[in-house]
Amino acid sequence: xxxxxxxxxxxxxxxxxxxxxxxxxxxxxxxxxxxxxxxxxxxxxxxxxxxxxxxxxxxxxxxxxxxxxxxxxxxxxxxxxxxxxxxxxxxxxxxxxxxxxxxxxxxxxxxxxxxxxxxxxxxxxxxxxxxxxxxxxxxxxxxxxxxxxxxxxxxxxxxxxxxxxxxxxxxxxxxxxxxxxxxxxxxxxxxxxxxxxxxxxxxxxxxxxxxxxxxxxxxxxx
Numbered sequence: 001x002x003x004x005x006x007x008x009x010x011x012x013x014x015x016x017x018x019x020x021x022x023x024x025x026x027x028x029x030x031x032x033x034x035x036x037x038x039x040x041x042x043x044x045x046x047x048x049x050x051x052x053x054x055x056x057x058x059x060x061x062x063x064x065x066x067x068x069x070x071x072x073x074x075x076x077x078x079x080x081x082x083x084x085x086x087x088x089x090x091x092x093x094x095x096x097x098x099x100x101x102x103x104x105x106x107x108x109x110x111x112x113x114x115x116x117x118x119x120x121x122x123x124x125x126x127x128x129x130x131x132x133x134x135x136x137x138x139x140x141x142x143x144x145x146x147x148x149x150x151x152x153x154x155x156x157x158x159x160x161x162x163x164x165x166x167x168x169x170x171x172x173x174x175x176x177x178x179x180x181x182x183x184x185x186x187x188x189x190x191x192x193x194x195x196x197x198x199x200x201x202x203x204x205x206x207x208x209x210x211x212x213x214x215x216x217x218x219x220x221x222x
Contacts, residue, residue, distance in 0.1 A: 001177040004087055006059045008196045010176055012051050016104070019043040020151070034120045038111075042207060045108035048101055049203040050196070057195055061088035068094045087178065096154065103147045110140040112210075126215030 023040035026033040055064040067089035077091040089097060113128055113136035115121035125133050161167040172178045 001175075001179060002087075003176050004061050004178045005173065005176040006062055006191045007176065008054060008058065008191060008193075009051075009062045010173055012047050012054070013173060016044065016047050016051075019047065020104070020147075031116075031118070031120060038123070041108050041111045044104055045112075046200065046203045046207060048105045048108065050199050051101060052105075053199045053203075054196065057192075057199070059191060064094075064098075067091075068098060093157075096150070096157070100150055100154065103143060103150055107140065107143050107147055110136045110143060113137075114140040123211040124214045126217040 019040045023037055023044065026037040026040060029036075054062050060066055066087075069091040074091040074095065088094075112122040112124040113133055115125055115130075115133050115137055117134075117137075121133065122136075128136070158169050161169050
């Protein structure tokens with residue numbers, strides 16, 4: 001077994017699972033849970049920013065260059081019956097990661113400007129007109145459906161690999177380790193923790209600044 005996914009990647013993955021689930025549950029739990037919904041949205045945004053930055057500054061298999069392949073590689077992988085071992089994400093999985101990050105980012109950003117037409121609004125609502133906020137709200141609602149579709153597809157793909165291909169993907173995302181062979185690349189080495197911490201702190205600081213400097217205003221119904 002060889003270490004493929006570093007701990008920051010695994011932490012970001014599982015924290016996103018918790019934050020997305022929390023935002024979905026708190027949305028349907030009632031307005032008294034709006035604070036939890038907002039906190040989950042903040043968490044999703046910070047984690048997505050971190051994962052994107054880590055896709056350029058992280059360890060070998062965390063980098064987009066290691067798993068985002070061109071159309072030919074994707075077509076060849078599909079024509080091959082979705083077979084073939086890959087140290088990190090396969091060509092289809094690589095693009096699914098990008099799609100998920102884009103959708104999660106859009107969901108978190110749109111929530112910053114959205115409103116519920118009653119009493120709750122995103123923290124950056126004050127920067128926009130009510131009409132513009134309503135457009136972001138529609139994006140927030142429509143994109144949530146896309147997000148659910150991607151999550152279901154993600155879970156089905158994992159189930160297929162675990163039960164049909166006997167590939168322990170869940171265990172690999174918990175331990176970071178996958179089977180190694182003679183063609184496997186060298187181990188990823190030490191994790192640059194200081195770099196990871198600086199990315200997270202910078203994302204948190206930027207979000208806190210944007211939220212704290214936004215104009216305070218109530219939802220404009222008329």
